[in-house]
Amino acid sequence: MKKHPSEETxxxxxxxxxxxxxxxxxxxxxxxxxSCRHLLEEYRETxxxxxxxxxxxxxxxxxxxxxxxxxxxxxxxxxxxxxxKAVWRPRPRPVAFPAWVRGGVVVAAAxxxxxxxxxxxxxxxxxxxxxxxxxxxxxxxxxSQGHRYATGERTLPSDESTAPEERPAEGxxxxxxxxxxxxSGNVALDLDSxxxxxxxxxxxxxxxLYELSTNSSVQEDDDLLLADLNEQEQxxxxxxxxxxxxx
Amino acid sequence: MEQRMREKEEELLDAFxxxxxxxxxxxxxxxxxxxYGTVMRIVRNxxxxxxxxxxxxxxxxxxxxxxxxxxxxxxxxxxxxxxxxINRVKRDRFRSMxxxxxxxxxxxxxRSNPEDDAERFLLEKRVNEALKYLPAVQRxxxxxxFYERLKASEIAELLGSSEGAVKASYFHAVRKLRKSLSGLRxxx
Numbered sequence: 001m002k003k004h005p006s007e008e009t010x011x012x013x014x015x016x017x018x019x020x021x022x023x024x025x026x027x028x029x030x031x032x033x034x035s036c037r038h039l040l041e042e043y044r045e046t047x048x049x050x051x052x053x054x055x056x057x058x059x060x061x062x063x064x065x066x067x068x069x070x071x072x073x074x075x076x077x078x079x080x081x082x083x084x085k086a087v088w089r090p091r092p093r094p095v096a097f098p099a100w101v102r103g104g105v106v107v108a109a110a111x112x113x114x115x116x117x118x119x120x121x122x123x124x125x126x127x128x129x130x131x132x133x134x135x136x137x138x139x140x141x142x143x144s145q146g147h148r149y150a151t152g153e154r155t156l157p158s159d160e161s162t163a164p165e166e167r168p169a170e171g172x173x174x175x176x177x178x179x180x181x182x183x184s185g186n187v188a189l190d191l192d193s194x195x196x197x198x199x200x201x202x203x204x205x206x207x208x209l210y211e212l213s214t215n216s217s218v219q220e221d222d223d224l225l226l227a228d229l230n231e232q233e234q235x236x237x238x239x240x241x242x243x244x245x246x247x
Numbered sequence: 248m249e250q251r252m253r254e255k256e257e258e259l260l261d262a263f264x265x266x267x268x269x270x271x272x273x274x275x276x277x278x279x280x281x282x283y284g285t286v287m288r289i290v291r292n293x294x295x296x297x298x299x300x301x302x303x304x305x306x307x308x309x310x311x312x313x314x315x316x317x318x319x320x321x322x323x324x325x326x327x328x329x330x331x332x333i334n335r336v337k338r339d340r341f342r343s344m345x346x347x348x349x350x351x352x353x354x355x356x357x358r359s360n361p362e363d364d365a366e367r368f369l370l371e372k373r374v375n376e377a378l379k380y381l382p383a384v385q386r387x388x389x390x391x392x393f394y395e396r397l398k399a400s401e402i403a404e405l406l407g408s409s410e411g412a413v414k415a416s417y418f419h420a421v422r423k424l425r426k427s428l429s430g431l432r433x434x435x
Contacts (some may be wrong), residue, residue, distance in 0.1 A: 007418075008418045011418060011422075027279055028319060042425050042429060043421065043425060045425075046421060046425040047393075047421070047429070049373065049374055049428055050374055050377075050389075050393060050424060050428075052367075052370045052371055052374050053288070053371065053372065053375065053378060053394070054375045055283075055287045055288060056293075056340060057280060057283060057284075058283065058293075058297070062297075063279065066297055066300075067272065069301065070301055070304060070305075071276075073305060074268075074305065074308055077305055077308070077309065091298065129339060184270075194327070216355050228423055
């Protein structure tokens, strides 16, 4: 046999599905044909390897669960409530928060909205300014201690700008400048750090806002190491550093 | 033996059609392992396999009254399940290509030699990947002929196809497997 056998024939030979006569003809050809021998060996290897595919049967418990789900679905089918969505496995239940937590979240969200509206002057209720004044007083304390959010000219409104007597009358334009937080020159927030904290900004976010508004980087904790030391400790640390560099 | 099983099936089917729901469950019990093996090898995912079997059983439950008994009940049920599995693979082709893990088939167990385990692991992974490359119908035909040892004529009956088409499909499946496995081997 001079002509190459088809791949399909080689597969049949690999599966012992050829009759004796056909098989002997092919074997004769294989003795002189390296490429067909190689192909036949590849088919044999494919069949050997494919036999390695194994599956794991569901356990008895899984079959029981399956049966329960099937019964439920068959009942639903009879009632006409059949859905093609499979239900053989239990679906995860959504987390159920207690009512007081859900209520608390709603109240907190509402309080946040009211505070923002009050602070931006959209609505005005007597007495709430006292709360804001409290924040402004703490701001003043922070400023006297040199806190970075309390000292920036452009980042913080003065107490006066939040005081009720300084507010513009209805219909008047709010004075620009000291009370604004400028972001990238395009966005201006009329809120101070207290309000930002009330609005839910954490320290990292405040740092970011500060950097954006001042184009400066915030001092990292590591930078404060030397500032935390007294003069003697600073001298000792510097000495150690110098000696380590000189080694 | 086969005749006796067929008679038992007929009895159960009659009982079910007379209103005995437990007879339907017994019919399923007689076929569940074989059914699972076939479907699982086609869809290559445990959850999908059980979903497909459930859908097939619901179809069989609803259609049992129209079953003409030209074949055995188990052949009819397998036919429904295989077609359902093929549809599932076609529908989820892209999703399953991405999400199915090797562990959708069984990992090696009970071996003490780590080298054997590693070799076995690689082999099973390779075969699983190669089988997943097969188109749905070829995968179904290969499964039924190679693993279930069904004849081409039986597969043709199950799929509602011709014997010649089944043989051609099987050959194309093995040829693709040969190429895939060869490529995967050379990558390792």
